[in-house]
Amino acid sequence: KAGVTQTPRYLIKTRGQQVTLSCSPISGHRSVSWYQQTPGQGLQFLFEYFSETQRNKGNFPGRFSGRQFSNSRSEMNVSTLELGDSALYLCASSSGLYETQYFGPGTRLLVL
């Protein structure tokens, strides 16, 4: 079974731009969560989707948004990028609400 895939793997943007990151979960998994990893703040939960519905949201500004499609693929969007948004964005999927998450390799975003 293929693992969680994330595209793109690397991205460079400038301040003020917006960015969309994509996550394809493991086949059959319906839950997708997003995390931001930075050296200063560590790993922080962004949001979680299950069956196209956002179930949980972390403490991030409204510039961070996401969605999940009917095939369980998920996207996250960051608008009006700031330097502090430079991070590794990790996506995780699980087969259900009570099951363990498996992480993708991440998308490394650099904001200049």
Next chain:
Amino acid sequence: GEDVEQSLFLSVREGDSSVINCTYTDSSSTYLYWYKQEPGAGLQLLTYIFSNMDMKQDQRLTVLLNKKDKHLSLRIADTQTGDSAIYFCAEGERGYQKVTFGTGTKLQVIP
């Protein structure tokens, strides 16, 4: 609130045992996890333990949970150079996929 703490760094000699410690605060946690992250890579789930368990062993890995003290440890027996990585402790609640991670412990294995 939720908080998970770990020491930042651990150095061991190849062949020795490594013990990585973690403390957490959320008493409603039902799952406690250990993840491994190698440079430039995502997170690899190593093992997890339910909060109603005291110990779990999986090959070279032993997880000990002291629920009263909210203390979790990961022991790696016969540590190898390939074990060099950052290890994250994390807690989660049953029915929710939101997981709170610790700061990570960088394990350095000296040949």
